[in-house]
Amino acid sequence: SYELTQPPSVSVSPGQTASITCSGDKLGDKYACWYQHKPGQSPVLVIYEHTKRRSGIPERFSGSNSGNTATLTISGTQAMDEADYYCQAWDSSTVIFGGGTKLTVL
Amino acid sequence: ELQLVESGGGLVQPGGSLRLSCAASGFTFSSYEMNWVRQAPGKGLEWVSYISISSSTIYYADSVKGRFTISRDNAKKSLYLQMNSLRAEDTAVYYCARVWFGTTNNYYYYYMDVWGKGTTVTVSS
DSSP: OOOOBOOSEEEEOTTSOEEEEEEOTTGGGSOOEEEEEOTTSOOEEEEETTTEEOTTSOTTEEEEEETTEEEEEETTOOGGGOEEEEEEEEETTEEEEOOOEEEEEO | OOEEEEEOOEEEOTTOOEEEEEEEESSOGGGSEEEEEEEOTTSOEEEEEEEOTTSOOEEEOTTTTTTEEEEEETTTTEEEEEEOSOOGGGOEEEEEEEEEEEEETTEEEEEEEEEOOOEEEEEOO
8 A cells, every 4th residue: 555654753943944754656646735733723734736835824834846755844934833744645546644744843 | 714513423332333424614515525534542644535526436445444434415515424333443533624636737636625623533432
């Protein structure tokens, strides 16, 4: 079965750039999207079709794709960005989520 | 305001059944595909099931296939998940979400842009 691999955790200082990767076989042949999920809240779509920012999402969030890896980049990270982030794609009649990355802003 | 509200969660014994509902408002429900996603305690997001606009196409995760049934009533603007033969590992917060699914540039896209707040299902004796 298809898998998406994310680092379990990423730490960043306020104002710095955070990068979260999502790797999967031939991921470049599928569109990945990214969700932000804070405790006690519903997940929020941040990026779709690899690079498109959802309306209302701050410009500091961006997405990219290269080969087998999709990357979510947060420029000028703020304390409010601390959350779990999940990548997700479609493959063979199934929706796959990455394992999630806990972003800590310290 | 775009809104999805789940209901029907609760405590159920192993082997029991539960029916979740998701009420939509603020958008034309009959024009969108829908799905269910769950999150077990301390775990990540797990996709459960998808249903097309006309209910003609349905997909399930292997973990629930044969036990769960997704359905929708466009006239009532509602999505459902019938869960049978429940197991302890089905314990989770269940979210319904609006889906965008298709192809562009010969690649499949699938993403969920509106989510409910979730309903909690606990399977325990």
